[in-house]
Amino acid sequence: MNWYLGVLKKYAEFNGRARRTEYWMFTLFNLIISFVLGFIDGLVGSAGEHVGLLGLIYALAVLLPSIAVSARRLHDTGRSGWWLLIALVPFIGAIVLLVFMLLDSTPGDNEYGPNPKAA
Numbered sequence: 001m002n003w004y005l006g007v008l009k010k011y012a013e014f015n016g017r018a019r020r021t022e023y024w025m026f027t028l029f030n031l032i033i034s035f036v037l038g039f040i041d042g043l044v045g046s047a048g049e050h051v052g053l054l055g056l057i058y059a060l061a062v063l064l065p066s067i068a069v070s071a072r073r074l075h076d077t078g079r080s081g082w083w084l085l086i087a088l089v090p091f092i093g094a095i096v097l098l099v100f101m102l103l104d105s106t107p108g109d110n111e112y113g114p115n116p117k118a119a
Helices: 002-007 020-044 054-061 063-076 081-088 092-102
Strands: none
Touching: 002 020, 002 063, 020 054, 020 063, 020 092, 054 063, 063 081, 063 092, 081 092
16 A cells, blocks of 8 residues: 555656556556446446546546656656557557566666665
8 A cells, every 4th residue: 555655645756767566556556446436436326338426536636646657667667758658559559568567677777767676
């Protein structure tokens, strides 16, 4: 839970680097919370065709932190945050972005800052 809250505290920080653990724990908690909110939306009947009201509010609330931690994760692999736009390429873009997110940190310092594993 500390990983999730840590990302929310740095909700608009696009500088620096984020470890794999930070990114994937944030993603895991997002998935769990979204599933629970979707279940609640279904129970109270606020779910429309696809997205319920609670899920929509939560998605909008974590949009900026999600983009920020993704950009910092790409920085950790030595890539610019602009690589997030590759997800706009159908199918192939999502696979390439997934591979980038799974890669290990570049050793030592890079142009985006010191390696967070060293701390």
